[in-house]
Amino acid sequence: QQQVKQSPQSLIVQKGGISIINCAYENTAFDYFPWYQQFPGKGPALLIAIRPDVSEKKEGRFTISFNKSAKQFSLHIMDSQPGDSATYFCAASKSFGNEKLTFGTGTRLTIIP
Amino acid sequence: GAVVSQHPSRVICKSGTSVKIECRSLDFQATTMFWYRQFPKQSLMLMATSNEGSKATYEQGVEKDKFLINHASLTLSTLTVTSAHPEDSSFYICSARWGRIYNEQFFGPGTRLTVL
Numbered sequence A: 001q002q003q004v005k006q007s008p009q010s011l012i013v014q015k016g017g018i019s020i021i022n023c024a025y026e027n028t029a030f031d032y033f034p035w036y037q038q039f040p041g042k043g044p045a046l047l048i049a050i051r052p053d054v055s056e057k058k059e060g061r062f063t064i065s066f067n068k069s070a071k072q073f074s075l076h077i078m079d080s081q082p083g084d085s086a087t088y089f090c091a092a093s094k095s096f097g098n099e100k101l102t103f104g105t106g107t108r109l110t111i112i113p
Numbered sequence B: 001g002a003v004v005s006q007h008p009s010r011v012i013c014k015s016g017t018s019v020k021i022e023c024r025s026l027d028f029q030a031t032t033m034f035w036y037r038q039f040p041k042q043s044l045m046l047m048a049t050s051n052e053g054s055k056a057t058y059e060q061g062v063e064k065d066k067f068l069i070n071h072a073s074l075t076l077s078t079l080t081v082t083s084a085h086p087e088d089s090s091f092y093i094c095s096a097r098w099g100r101i102y103n104e105q106f107f108g109p110g111t112r113l114t115v116l
Helices: none
Strands: A004-007 A010-014 A019-025 A033-038 A045-050 A056-059 A062-067 A072-077 A086-092 A107-112 B004-007 B010-013 B019-025 B032-038 B044-051 B067-073 B076-081 B090-097 B105-107 B111-115
Touching: A004 A086, A010 A019, A019 A086, A019 A107, A033 A062, A045 A056, A045 A062, A045 A072, A045 B105, A072 A086, B004 B090, B010 B019, B019 B032, B019 B090, B019 B111, B032 B067, B032 B076, B044 B067, B076 B090
Parallel strands: A010 A107, B010 B111
Antiparallel strands: A004 A019, A019 A072, A033 A045, A033 A086, A056 A062, A062 A072, A086 A107, B004 B019, B019 B076, B032 B044, B032 B090, B067 B076, B090 B105, B090 B111
16 A cells, blocks of 8 residues: 556657656555656755645646546656656655655656757 | 755775765754665665654664664764675665655765675
């Protein structure tokens, strides 16, 4: 019940296109869903996060869509740029207390010119 | 804001020696810090949860005597890999919980440990 399934494992998108990464969770107690971006040799950086009281959150070119009934959430990167090439991890946890994050397996995104 | 640092960024040591990695929250107080291990092209594997002033909680399968964690202050947690062996070579990353309400965690830049 603690798993977070992430797909695809890798993704190649043309510059200017939309990159979409999907995650599904099982634990209905989860109510905090962040996305992290990680470049090679660096620590993950918090990109954007959402709670179930909204179905969508947008920050610049990054949008999280959330479907509570399906227990799914996704990251959309609009106007994808070569600098977005990185590994993206979704995660989930309870929002209160010192809860650990349950991470997805990661998606390696490559933006080609 | 919400900056987490780690030191050292890279360490090479001989088999059998101990290595200490520091994790600091620079501009906020973190009552909880987390230690992760990451193998190449894999996800983050949580090793332990560190609460200020109390013993760390280790994940199943993580040897607490090998990976000593100390969270002595609200801004500093340390991970000591004792009697390191080549199989301990990995990328170690800490995170600090920042959100007072939501579980926002900010990660350090990571420490690359190579044991010869």
